[in-house]
Amino acid sequence: MSLPPDPTDRPQSARLPIVPTIMVALAVLAMIALGAWQLQRRAGKAEALALAAANPGRPAIAFPKLAPVDPAILFRPSSVHCLTVVQWQVEAGRAADGSSGYRHIAHCSTGAEGPGVLVAVGVGQKPDDKPAWTGGQVEGWISQEPDHRTLLTRMGGKASPLRPMLIARQAPPGLKPVAPPSAADLPNNHLAYAVQWFFFAAVAVIIYILALRRRNASNAA
Structure with missing residues (x-):
């Protein structure tokens, strides 16, 4: 059985x-x-x-010299002194009047010691239009450099922090002022x-x- x-x-x-x-x-x-x-x-x-x-309507504060930018001071009014322009960086951007163009970012030297500073000085119609600006005192708002980091790099914790950048309130001749910073520019x-x-x-x-x-x-x- x-x-x-x-x-x-x-x-x-x-x-x-x-x-x-x-x-x-x-x-x-x-x-x-x-x-x-x-x-x-x-x-x-x-x-x-x-x-x-x-933050844009709050009192001005000292410009941060090192990355990362504290979110608590993002878009606060500030100022920097660009001793001389070392090089230019061109990115797509928007002017204060709502038009699109090319945002010209100056990599500035601030002296013999200490880090340099980035300044978005204005928006032009052509990427190869070199601004007629060699430096000086600039007033504007605290922001961050354009983010070109990949998603995987950021999520893996290997991405370098974004450096602080000043968005200039006024533009040099030949350029339009950069659009003032807005919370809408920070995607959630x-x-x-x-x-x-x-x-x-x-x-x-x-x-x-x-x-x-x-x-x-x-x-x-």
Whole structure:
């Protein structure tokens, strides 16, 4: 007389591969953790945006010399003295009158010692229009240099902090004044990043389940 089959004795094809399952589980957990981290950063970014929106109307303060820029002083009025222009940097930008063009950023020397300073002096229509400006005292608002860091570099913690930059209130001849800083210029896209990481985690789980089903079906055949 034959014994009934043991319900715990599953076919080999139905067993989960240990190493791949652990690797996928760790990857999914990491993506979920990154999504939760982005949600936490979203709350802090909202507070920084509210503070930055009110800063342009507050009293002037000393210009920060080192990176990173404290969010509490972002867009505060300030001034710097550009001893001489070392080089020019050209970026897409917007003028105070709403027109688009090329923002000319001066890399300035401030003396024999200490770091230099960046000044967005004005907006021109052509990228190769060299401003007729060699330096001097400049008043404006505290900002940050253009951010060309990749998302993966920033999330990996390997990105260098953005250097402070002054947005000049007045432009030299031949250029239009740069648009005053606004909190709208600081994107709060952490929610989108969080959704993206959660989506990646879900896709990874679905792909792994489909792969297991295909593997089991192949072994059963």
